[in-house]
């Protein structure tokens with residue numbers, strides 16, 4: 214049984230608050246509920262961005278998710294050392 | 298911002314080619330912050346290290362793409378490029394612009410940005426280079442409200458789809474590339490404007506195998522027009538080419554005297570599958586050997602045309618050399634009909650099947666072509682529910698092992714060994 218949307222949001226928030234690095238890949242969220250399809254998980258995470266609970270952080274070619282308060286400035290906690 | 302001394306960069310202007318250094322200096326006459334682009338690059342040349350930081354904010358309100366954040370790590374030295382974000386603007390299908398539209402866009406970019414642009418590089422859409430965070434929202438407002446234009450894709454989004462000019466001007470187009478590109482752009486607005494995948498995803502549409510948008514080299518799903526029946530031959534026109542009355546290649550190479558047109562040398566011997574020959578004055582093609590490479594049609598456009606049973610091939614998995622080196626897309630579906638009548642249903646079904654699989658199995662920052670390579674083509678084909686055909690085979694096998702899946706083996710892997718050995722002694 215896949216989690217409900219509210220349960221997913223709680224689990225995602227928990228994961229994003231406690232991860233070692235503030236920026237997470239969308240795939241990191243798949244693990245919170247293996248029964249939720251990747252595209253549904255993406256829709257929930259993007260909805261949380263619209264609600265202000267998460268923010269997008271991008272290297273330019275890859276986009277990640279973070280809790281806004283964990284990102285110190287708009288450049289984002291010193292970056293993740295990516296290439297584009 | 299003051300003029301910068303750039304002795305190392307100035308050397309680049311002395312070569313035979315037009316130099317970006319000259320371009321940026323010219324731009325700096327009206328946009329002094331452009332001096333700081335040259336300044337920061339000069340410093341990097343001296344210190345042999347970049348002074349750009351990657352990443353950060355990604356968009357305007359409601360969007361999760363279209364803006365690529367870039368910051369200088371020495372803003373105190375080069376305040377003009379403290380923020381130097383890139384803005385992606387979606388191009389019109391086939392890149393048809395009116396000069397009025399281009400002027401308006403440039404005026405907007407002079408107002409809110411550095412004025413520097415990069416039109417249609419390898420990524421494809423309009424790239425506006427260099428603006429500050431506080432200019433993003435006002436720019437976006439004017440772009441969408443005054444010009445009715447939109448941002449393109451960046452990051453882990455579906456990137457701005459692109460297509461060749463197709464049926465609008467090209468007689469070779471085997472399907473309506475503009476219609477497909479426009480329809481899918483509207484269909485996938487959410488995927489274009491908000492992150493949807495583990496990494497970037499692109500599709501591009503070419504009307505025939507000349508592949509004028511280079512979809513086979515640049516897109517995760519490359520849709521290339523083709524035909525199933527025979528090339529149409531006008532034998533009278535063939536004779537005119539042979540007699541030298543029609544210029545080869547539509548006259549494209551007529552700036553120089555290449556000598557008399559030689560159909561054997563220039564067409565028949567260059568056919569990659571060797572499927573053409575002359576019978577007297579008649580040109581013959583063994584249709585089933587023809588790979589639709591377009592060479593003969595390109596050389597003799599008045600004599601040869603694509604067949605009438607038209608559609609497209611779908612190739613999957615091209616990418617530029619970020620991790621493992623450049624890779625062309627691999628043929629997956631040899632032929633499908635591409636039709637607006639069913640809203641491109643088959644194409645959409647194919648695309649979403651690839652997405653569902655790749656989102657699950659693909660690793661972070663792994664393009665679908667890399668995932669395919671990792672699992673192997675046979676696995677990818679079986680996931681897609683496609684029967685392998687000879688055209689999927691790149692070269693004869695060099696490995697003698699055959700691997701069976703359990704469902705392919707009579708009795709499965711749990712078959713009773715004693716019963717088997719009773720008939721087949723070890």
Ligand code: HEM
Pocket residue numbers: 273274297347349365367381383419420451452617619
């Ligand atoms: C040594 C310096 C650099 C190298 C080797 C480099 C390399 C690359 C490569 C390989 C790509 C991917 C191209 C593609 O897939 O189409 C790319 C994209 C990009 N680069 Fe750079 N880059 C450099 C510096 C910069 C700088 C200084 C900026 C801006 C200030 C910048 C901005 C971008 C942007 C906006 C993209 C597009 C990102 C995307 O959508 O994938 N790059 N770069």
Ligand code: HEM
Pocket residue numbers: none
């Ligand atoms: C776990 C144990 C073993 C493994 C994993 C193993 C694996 C292999 C592999 C991969 C090959 C190459 C096959 C090919 O490409 O043609 C091979 C060849 C061969 N092995 Fe083994 N082997 C094992 C044990 C043995 C033993 C115990 C013997 C002899 C008592 C042996 C004798 C040979 C011979 C003679 C060949 C050459 C066969 C040919 O070229 O036709 N192997 N083995």
Ligand code: SF4
Pocket residue numbers: 461462463467468469470471503504505506507508509510
């Ligand atoms: S790809 Fe083919 S159909 Fe499209 S513009 Fe080029 S030649 Fe014409």
Ligand code: SF4
Pocket residue numbers: 567568569570571572573582586587588589590591592593594
């Ligand atoms: S299209 Fe290419 S493969 Fe086909 S007949 Fe012409 S040259 Fe040969």
